[in-house]
Amino acid sequence: MDRLQMLFNAVTVIFIAATMFAAGLGATVAALRSLFTSVPLPALALLANMVVVPLLGWGIGALFGLPTAAFVALVLVASSPGGPFGAKLAMVQKGDVVAGAAMQVLLAAVGSFTFAPTVNGILAAADIGKGVSLDVGVLVRTVALLQLVPFAVGLLLRRYAAPTARAWHPMAAAVSNVTFLIVLAGMLVGNWRDVVALLGSLTLLAGFVxxxxxxxxGTLLATGPPARRTTMGGVAAVRNAGPALAAIGIAFGDQPAVLGALAAVLLSGLAASVPIASVLSGRRSAAAAASDSTNSTR
Incomplete structure (x- = not known):
């Protein structure tokens, strides 16, 4: 079991790095400059992910009357932005991958600092749980190593060795796709007992909602064309499991009930966001095919 867990962790690291590397290979400095000099977009993304979604987690947990463990897990997930699945959802939905990857890195970095105060504030206001204290330096280094560095390497290759970047991009995307499926299967197989134990409860529904x-x-609080706005929606929908898992280990003693609820919330969240991205992808593919057909008949 320990070897399987180590293998799963290794595949997860490869998935994150490959996804961010592929996003960097497809990015340009000009596109990133345009993204971050347009102040409303990052400002709205920060508002949506740092304020609105954590409040949603609190509100949904209270509305559904979740037990303490499930409420804590939902708040932990809602308060942790910048999940690496955000860039992958941008690819799945054929959205603005550059904007999705860049905003994901920004949110993960800022979230390293805001996660603990946000969780503490909500749990204190709800009179639930304990104080959460995390090593911000470790979180920031993790974000830099797994997300920022691969993205930056891909971006530099695209800028200074464009032919190489174009040649490597399909391979990096393929690795991202394969490891994405393995990670999804691993999450489901590794946590099926926790998920089954929560069937009939409102925890799964809360994560889905x-x-x-x-x-x-995330889509409404964004600017730009539809592909960019829905990309921001996907970034907001999937959260960063790393800080949440660290908080459970430090502040909640790896309580099985909280860990099980966290797995259920994360999986049900993916069950909601992946189909949405797939539907968007289908619509965009159909629109592109229709446009090509129209152009060919002219």
Whole structure:
């Protein structure tokens, strides 16, 4: 079991690095400059992910009357932005991958600092749970190593060795796709007992609703063309499991009930966001095919 867990962790690291590397290979400095000099977009993304989604987690947990362990897990997930699945959802939905990857890195970095205060504030206001204290330096280094560095390497290759970047991009995307499926299967197989134990409870529904509403909020609180706005929706819908898992280990003693609820919330969130991205992808493919057909008949 320990070897399987180590293998799963290794595949997860490869998935994150490959996804961010592929996003960097497809990015340009000009596109990133345009993204971050347009102040409303990052400002709205920060508002959606740092304020609105955590409040949604609190509200949904209270509305559904979740037990303490499930409420804590939902708040931990909602308060942790910048999940690496955000860039992958941008690829799945054929959205603005550059904007999705760049915003994901920004949110993960800022979230390293805001996660603990946000969780503490919500749990204190709800009179639930304990104080959360995390090593911000470790979180920031993790974000830099797994997300920022691969993205930056890909971006530099695209800028200074464009032919190489174009040649490597399909391979990096393929590795991202394959490891994405393995990670999804591993999450389901590794946590099926926790998920089954929560069948009939409102925990799974709460995670599903949080992701679906966060997708809508991220889309509404964004600027630019539809592909960019829905990409921001996907970034808001999937959260960063790393800080949440660290908090459970430090502040909640790896309580099985909280760990099980966290797995259920994360999986049900993906069950909501991946189909939305797939539907968007289908619509965009159909629109592109229709446009090509129209152009060919002219």
């Amino acid at each position: 949080l992701a679906a509403v966060a997708f809508a909020v």
